[in-house]
């Protein structure tokens with residue numbers, strides 16, 4: 001069989017891997033990128049996750065019909081997919097292989113595409129195979145029809161008028177918000193006692209109010225007995241009662257995608273969750289083989305995969321100074337209406353960790369820019385270490401929160417005390433200027 005040698009082999013077209021491939025290609029290194037699905041050039045974020053879902057949310061907010069929303073999704077994802085493919089394909093030092101890759105030894109990957117097979121070998125290999133949806137272990141789930149994961153549901157046509165959602169994590173709640181905008185009747189089945197349990201109490205309360213106002217039914221503390229069909233409609237039996245829908249989304253977490261990549265032929269170790277075990281430079285138990293992005297079991301965000309790129313690039317080309325140990329203050333945004341963003345600790349977390357805290361909370365309805373926008377929903381909260389005035393955490397639940405949270409992260413990373421925000425000159429009228437008041441205490 002044909003064998004080809006490369007300086008760098010990347011298995012999976014994820015964020016970290018494609019960035020490494022582009023960088024090493026531009027440095028004149030021989031690079032192979034292996035992607036099994038031509039509809040996934042550019043990876044999960046671009047094709048089936050962040051970009052399509054936020055595109056759908058924006059399109060639905062403009063009042064577009066379901067078909068127009070799906071069309072806009074396709075326009076945006078195919079544009080970015082082509083751009084990503086082109087970024088590597090046009091680099092003379094990078095070969096893109098479209099086929100399924102599996103390790104056959106520590107430093108060899110067999111790539112199969114139909115009848116064709118080739119073996120790629122290299123000293124440095126990057127595993128970037130992402131994560132896959134976890135199917136909840138509910139009686140009947142393997143035989144019932146009409147139950148979809150977040151990828152499958154993005155292809156559904158016509159639009160379901162009634163949607164059941166199992167799980168109230170970011171995927172469940174973002175799809176609930178999206179489908180409510182599209183006029184569907186949505187019911188969320190949450191096994192916990194409230195949604196967003198790890199967020200500030202004010203957020204839990206307001207989010208519950210806003211989602212309910214949008215016509216979403218949230219069932220907390222549910223016991224899911226079984227799933228089945230009534231004709232071709234999916235049925236959820238929860239707390240002994242039957243709920244029938246046009247479609248059901250299960251959004252019950254995603255697990256590292258390590259099942260079919262031949263790790264059994266290597267000395268690469270995985271943990272009990274199937275994640276590849278890595279050291280502080282994202283290197284696996286085999287020297288020269290790195291695991292980046294969701295597959296190494298870290299936080300599942302595109303920007304964390306990008307940060308893994310920084311770590312591996314630093315290890316391979318620099319002095320390896322930036323490592324997983326240096327990563328701090330990871331912000332996140334759940335794209336509800338309005339978006340909910342947080343960085344650092346909640347007040348409860350901080351107290352549990354032994355800090356003496358001071359906090360301030362403000363309703364968005366008190367903020368001038370919110371009146372300009374005619375959108376008064378949400379709240380801000382900041383948690384400060386009373387001993388040294390450093391920010392321990394912030395929650396921004398408002399229009400623009402997904403942008404503003406990055407300001408607070410920067411302050412936290414650089415040990416800027418909250419009093420700086422109190423006196424900072426901000427442009428006006430903006431949502432950012434409210435940090436003056438939020439930090440005035």
Ligand SMILES: Cc1cc2nc3c(=O)[nH]c(=O)nc-3n(C[C@H](O)[C@H](O)[C@H](O)COP(=O)(O)OP(=O)(O)OC[C@H]3O[C@@H](n4cnc5c(N)ncnc54)[C@H](O)[C@@H]3O)c2cc1C
Nearest residue numbers: 012014015036043044045049101130293294300301302305
């Ligand atoms: C619905 C949804 C919404 C999300 N929204 C956000 C968001 O708003 N913001 C955010 O930061 N994160 C979001 N995420 C999470 C984010 O998408 C992921 O954390 C990120 O895309 C993971 O990237 P990665 O680098 O691990 O690899 P991925 O981008 O997952 O790439 C893995 C690639 O490997 C390929 N592959 C797998 N196995 C093989 C094989 N054996 N051979 C060849 N190719 C293979 C796959 O086809 C895929 O293209 C969302 C996730 C989902 C599901």
Ligand SMILES: NC(=O)c1ccc[n+]([C@@H]2O[C@H](COP(=O)([O-])OP(=O)(O)OC[C@H]3O[C@@H](n4cnc5c(N)ncnc54)[C@H](O)[C@@H]3O)[C@@H](O)[C@H]2O)c1
Nearest residue numbers: 136137167168169170171172251252253254300333334335
């Ligand atoms: N805006 C964003 O940044 C964004 C958006 C979507 C997804 N993501 C990423 O994708 C990851 C996966 O998202 P997710 O929402 O699927 O996962 P999650 O793990 O965050 O939430 C899973 C939800 O399913 C519930 N659940 C778990 N097992 C269950 C079972 N057997 N029966 C019923 N309910 C069950 C949990 O209680 C929880 O509410 C997230 O952790 C996040 O990192 C990020």
